[in-house]
Amino acid sequence: MSIIKFKPWAAVTVRDLVSGQDFQHVVPIDDKRDHDFDHECKCDPELQVTEDGAIVFVHTSFDGREYTEALLDLSQVNLN
Numbered sequence: 001m002s003i004i005k006f007k008p009w010a011a012v013t014v015r016d017l018v019s020g021q022d023f024q025h026v027v028p029i030d031d032k033r034d035h036d037f038d039h040e041c042k043c044d045p046e047l048q049v050t051e052d053g054a055i056v057f058v059h060t061s062f063d064g065r066e067y068t069e070a071l072l073d074l075s076q077v078n079l080n
């Protein structure tokens with residue numbers, strides 16, 4: 001039996017110094033490379049807008065942890 005250990009993610013609020021607006025960033029913790037808390041991060045973060053209008057940057061991990069998580073999600077699908 002193997003145990004797959006998830007690496008964690010964090011939700012961080014960052015205030016833009018120019019506009020004063022708050023942005024949420026969802027970033028992988030302990031990734032292979034550091035992330036910048038702006039839209040120019042090298043991981044090319046996905047911009048999402050929540051129902052209440054908050055702007056969220058969802059970063060992409062450099063270690064590919066999303067793929068493991070996606071496979072585990074598929075393994076939870078009940079085919080019966």
Ligand SMILES: [Zn+2]
Pocket residue numbers: 035036041042043044045059060
């Ligand atoms: Zn990033």
